[in-house]
Amino acid sequence: MNRWLCCLLGGVLLGLTGGAGAESSAVTGLKWDSKPTSAQIAAGKALSMSCAGCHGAAGNSVSADFPNLGGLNYIYLYKQLLDFKHGARKSPIMAPMVLALSDQNLRDLAAYYSEQKYSPAAGANEDDAERQDKAGLLKLGKRIYEQGLTAGGVTACIRCHGAGAAGRVGHFPRLAGQHAKYLAAQIKAFKAGGRGNDAGKMMEHVALPMSERDIQAVAFYLQSLR
Known part of the structure; x- marks a missing residue:
């Protein structure tokens, strides 16, 4: 298949289902342009304290090994956290970090980071x-x-x-x-x-x-x- 067509079809699929594979049902019903509430953002901020060691203050990592999270899309971040929790995305670091977190915890963390200011890496x-x-x-x-x-x-x-x-x-x-x-x-x-x-x-x-x-x-x- 033409790779651009694959990209386009994949984008449509992702837009409709929120993801691929077994984890997709977890985000069904959420729209990609959904906005978090102020309560979620506040709860996420409290939870983020344990994430700062790798991802930095407000999700802006000083280490090139870990991604900047500040300002990324809310539902995109939520899906990645879900995928780490359910094994669709593998990481020996992230898996134990999210294992004990509830679905609401994951939404709150995603909400907090999505509302932070984007700070680009030194380029x-x-x-x-x-x-x-x-x-x-x-x-x-x-x-x-x-x-x-x-x-x-x-x-x-x-x-x-x-x-x-x-x-x-x-x-x-x-x-x-x-x-x-x-x-x-x-x-x-x-x-x-x-x-x-x-x-x-x-x-x-x-x-x-x-x-x-x-x-x-x-x-x-x-x-x-x-």
Whole structure:
């Protein structure tokens, strides 16, 4: 199947079901543009104290190993937490963290982080020396993101994650300013089949033809975006 068609169909499926596989029923009935209540946000803030060690204050991680969560879509975050809890997304770190949390706890955490200010990771465009040294990598990453690699069968990321990698409501998360190390690890996980909690395994299809350099380039480029 054409990968762009796969991406499009996957987006429709994700929009209709809220996810893929056994975990999808848990988010049925919730719309991707659902907004959390102030009570949820307050409850989530209290729960987030145990998350700050990895994800930082207000969900802005100082470690490249852990993603920034601040400002991500509420339902997207909720679905990821559900997937960690029910095993649809594997993580030896996150699984025990969410094991004892109730469904409402997960919603509250997602609510809190979704309402926090997005703070991008330090990127290549903030360091002139690094930018010059890795100009080729940035150029390749930009090309992959915006145009894909036709000869290699790599789909353009912009088709799903939008202009400037700002994401599209719920279906596809914002990637701009996310830690490059974390992004690269996730792309590799999708490529190897270690992560597959997206609809129709879209990301596995996208990542499979990507080389190590392709992965590093697009991750580095995404981190540089604001």
